[in-house]
Amino acid sequence: MPHPPRLKPLEELTLHDVEALRLILSGGSVIDWHRLNLVDEAEARRFVQNHELLPDEPKDRAFIEHTKREAVSYLRRHFAFAIPKPVEEASVEQLLLLASGKGHRQVCACTILKVVQIINHMAGRELLFRLPVSDRDLFHLVEEKVYRVVGTMLSEGFPITEFVGGRKNLDSTYTKLLSKPEATAAALYDKLRFRIVTRTPDNVLPVLNYLTEQLFPFNYVVPKQSTNSIFDFRAYCAKTPGLSDLVPQFQGDPDGPLPSDNRFSGANYRVIQFVTDVPVRVPPHLMEFAPAGSENLGPIVYMLCEFQVLDAESEAHNETGDASHDAYKHRQREAVFRRLRLGSRPDPKKPD
8 A cells, every 4th residue: 555645845946836935825826837847748648637637547547638628629629839849749748748848849838728727627617517516515525635745744754733623604605695795605715614723833834835736736726816915935945955046037016925915804904815626536326327428528616615724923913903803894794784784875884
């Protein structure tokens, strides 16, 4: 039986690892990237497998190739995009490596993979819509996966002091929807949420990197839904041995802390928080209920989850004063009660 993957220390994080972490902490989109940084076919294969796809399974391989052909066809239909024959005939693993190289083929491979991402994601959404499966059953599948991965981390002695997971209760859901004018039930990202607390700040990034390798692909983190009030990431890397040499190779704009835009959070609240689509492989007994015409949708569905990762010192800080959960809930309930009573009218009890 193979030994579980180990936790990479900071000094062993690769450029690919660090760029993935930057994307999560900054709330960016992989569609805006101009290159990948995978080093060999084994790493590319693991990246595919992290999407819950099995490259050696004929049906999975057929779905992967179908998705790639659809991406190439789309680019030719709408942009007259010139794609060299070797790139068009490359496997997805080979495309991932080409996208990590240089030159025209690198640009072509990167462009194809961006479209592959969208098509694959839409196929998972369509399959989810077609399957006669309740949210309760889907939540259970996701929870099983999360608990299995985090359970392995705990049993291997990873530097985790606390893990909490669960489903948002109805009262909390009602309050959140009432507190945000723009919120709808379809836009709730935290129906499933998980929090991991590490021993020290230096444990946060290795633990987060492990999650991207074993639980969810970094490229399915939802853009513009991230908070980072713990790290100035670029400055942190610049002063950390093993990471400082990678800083000049970062792509995209400079990044720093990304405070929460939640108006009920305390100004000094510390957390790394993000929303990601977690891929889940649909069990065969449920796939039997997929209607005709679902053959090209693959076996994977995606479920939105919210994750919080922070260190024990930040967790202790967040339990006091303005940053505490009680203070947060009080501010939120006050705003909801005022909205229910007054709507958009000014509060007569408050001076102008």
